[in-house]
Amino acid sequence: MKILLTALTLAAISLPVIAQTPEQEPAAKTEWILFDGKSLKDWEMVDMGGSGDVTLEGGQLIINQGDSLSGAVYKKVEELPLINYEITLQAKRLQGVDFFCGLTFPVGDLKKCATLVCGGWGGSVTGISSIDDMDAANNATGTYQRYEDDKWYSFRLRVTAANISAWLDDKQIVDQDIKDRKVSLREGPMDAYAPLSITTYNTMAAIKNVRMKALLAKP
Template identity: 40%
Template sequence: MARSGFIYLCCILALITLFTSCGSTDRKNSYQIQNHTPNIPEGWQALFNGNTLENWEITSFGTEGPVKVSGGSIVINYGDGCSGITWTDTFPKVNYEVQLEARKMVGNDFFCGMTFPVNNEFCSLIVGGWGGPVVGLSSIDGVDASENETQVLKNFEKEVWYTIRLQVTETTIRAWIDDEKLVDFSYAGHKLSIRPEVSLSKPFGICTWMTTAELRNIAIREIEG
């Protein structure tokens, strides 16, 4: 083989090796970026794997904004009303706790409207509703969180993560935000219900109202009655 031909062949082989190496690195980096592991406490079961909407569906409210998974979080973009996701797998009716982290990015209304079962009824925990400060249960005896006995006012800053924990027992609904108990309601003798806007969130769903929010580290555990 002529010297020029040998040099040409060596250059071709070097280029092939370079491109193959770069492609492998790109694939590895892409996998690392997409492979997020949720931070779930011991004894809890993850409801969100950090990478896909497995066992969730985007709720077809008709007013919803786009929903996507990005950076290990579920991003619920605001629409003309409710936007959110609904759980499609089995879900307990009582004696359970749900925990998640949520933050408000854009908008001034609730960034976590969590609809959940209570035996054969349903209720919603509203975090940041009615212009931003209201926390409470909707609805109690037909009265919304903004007006019933569970109403609490709390300031929520944008782009700040809040840990929200909901507990449903055979007698009581409790809720904590960053370990501060804000709801402690004994529901015996009361009628629990949800607003028509979130009926598609049953049996368990999370939505926002004209607000963009991010959710992560969603988990559940069963508890003693």
């Protein structure tokens, strides 16, 4: 018995020591649901005086018609990427004759922002405000798009260090290189909605499915 125990002890001593592998760190988050249809807790209404209320109705973010700008700012921008990302959302105009989706977004810095304007200047102009101090009605990104009331439209915005692109449904409507170009907000009350927000102008709109994802590789 003693011999057997000694042999087992020697065998145990001779076994290789297997080091424990430390737990892998969780992968960095790459996708965010900015509006889930259940709560507005991550959004803060900005009242410019005469702005319409922002409410939650039927799983939709409703921006009620105001005298001019109305909308809400996303409150957790510090958790999001500032460059190399895409934002997608769906929007529809419920009433009014001006833009029903103004998506303000950062371009590499919280103090450097622009706005994707959808349906401005009488209901059709769509583009980026501003490029080289020219708004969407006066720069190369501006196009005329036909929007119908009470119809959902899908928008996708892509922001990289070299380019800003946007899609309306499956059609690309913006492809703007920004190297050596000035990117900024249109001067005026839009400053209050930086760095990330959704706004309307004298128009009532519904918004849903607001999402963001980081671009892990150059598109």
